[in-house]
Amino acid sequence: MTIRIGIAGISGRMGIYLAEEAAAAASLSGGTSRSGHGPEGAPHFSDITALARESDVVIDFTHASTVREHAAALAATETPWVLGTTGYGEAEQKAIEDAAKTIPIIASPNFCTGVNLLLLLAEKLGHALPPHQYDAEILEMHHRQKVDAPSGTALAIGRAVAQGRGVKLEDVIVSGRDGHTGPRKDGEIGFATLRGGQIIGSHSLLFTAGDEQISLTHHAFDRRVFASGAVRAALWLHAQPAGLYAMRDFLRL
Numbered sequence: 001m002t003i004r005i006g007i008a009g010i011s012g013r014m015g016i017y018l019a020e021e022a023a024a025a026a027s028l029s030g031g032t033s034r035s036g037h038g039p040e041g042a043p044h045f046s047d048i049t050a051l052a053r054e055s056d057v058v059i060d061f062t063h064a065s066t067v068r069e070h071a072a073a074l075a076a077t078e079t080p081w082v083l084g085t086t087g088y089g090e091a092e093q094k095a096i097e098d099a100a101k102t103i104p105i106i107a108s109p110n111f112c113t114g115v116n117l118l119l120l121l122a123e124k125l126g127h128a129l130p131p132h133q134y135d136a137e138i139l140e141m142h143h144r145q146k147v148d149a150p151s152g153t154a155l156a157i158g159r160a161v162a163q164g165r166g167v168k169l170e171d172v173i174v175s176g177r178d179g180h181t182g183p184r185k186d187g188e189i190g191f192a193t194l195r196g197g198q199i200i201g202s203h204s205l206l207f208t209a210g211d212e213q214i215s216l217t218h219h220a221f222d223r224r225v226f227a228s229g230a231v232r233a234a235l236w237l238h239a240q241p242a243g244l245y246a247m248r249d250f251l252r253l
């Protein structure tokens with residue numbers, strides 16, 4: 001049986017690559033966009049429910065404001081959901097968790113294998129390196145059109161470090177320092193964001209101490225790396241029972 005993949009956000013920077021990768025690996029059922037635009041020849045659907053009815057799995061790279069509506073629609077149509085959208089908050093997270101009681105969902109701010117390995121290392125380093133000696137700082141750089149900051153990936157890296165340290169990211173995050181900040185406090189996890197040009201996505205994690213520094217950096221050179229990861233995850237997800245999955249489950253990390 002050929003799996004039919006639908007793309008929510010098919011006209012977007014990611015949507016175009018997702019459509020190509022889905023058509024190459026399985027069957028492209030079509031997609032949604034606000035404007036009605038999309039790749040030539042790909043069926044356009046008026047809304048997420050109409051797309052879901054013609055799809056065995058939906059890959060969604062849209063905007064944080066769509067997450068609650070998509071969660072309800074995909075649960076109601078019992079359609080597995082690959083969620084790549086970033087920048088959503090607690091209410092959206094709760095909607096995703098509720099939907100995962102009915103359908104399989106894989107939600108990830110980054111579908112690259114390399115970033116998901118970096119997340120594992122971040123947690124290990126967070127656990128191994130004492131916070132009063134090693135300052136954890138995260139730098140992310142993206143293209144000028146990106147609408148959310150820090151990136152979903154940067155926040156996931158911060159959460160992994162916090163998890164390794166046995167703390168909640170919300171209690172130690174310092175994002176975008178400016179002005180008279182005072183000296184850095186032990187245990188802070190700092191975030192810096194750069195926006196410009198057409199940088200696809202770069203993330204660095206530094207643990208910097210008085211006498212040494214460890215840094216881990218990932219660069220995405222082509223959006224196709226996210227798209228092919230998401231399509232591979234979709235083919236895997238289609239055969240999973242209801243639940244909320246992460247890339248580490250699919251990659252068996």
Ligand SMILES: NC(=O)C1=CN([C@@H]2O[C@H](COP(=O)(O)OP(=O)(O)OC[C@H]3O[C@@H](n4cnc5c(N)ncnc54)[C@H](OP(=O)(O)O)[C@@H]3O)[C@@H](O)[C@H]2O)C=CC1
Pocket residue numbers: 008009010011012013014015032033034035036037061062063064065066083084085086087108109110111112152226
């Ligand atoms: N998890 C991962 O690996 C990655 C995640 N992302 C995330 O994917 C999302 C999409 O990124 P990108 O493709 O660059 O974004 P674009 O703005 O290029 O595309 C967004 C797509 O979603 C549609 N859309 C539907 N509703 C909305 C809405 N309310 N606001 C804006 N767009 C809407 C747009 O339609 P229309 O064109 O008609 O406006 C368009 O098709 C972002 O959250 C980004 O952070 C990006 C790369 C990798």
Ligand SMILES: O=C(O)C1=N[C@H](C(=O)O)C[C@H](O)C1
Pocket residue numbers: 086109110142146147150151152153154200201202220
């Ligand atoms: O918006 C983007 O482009 C990207 N968003 C994701 C994020 O917010 O982490 C992943 C990737 O770096 C590109």
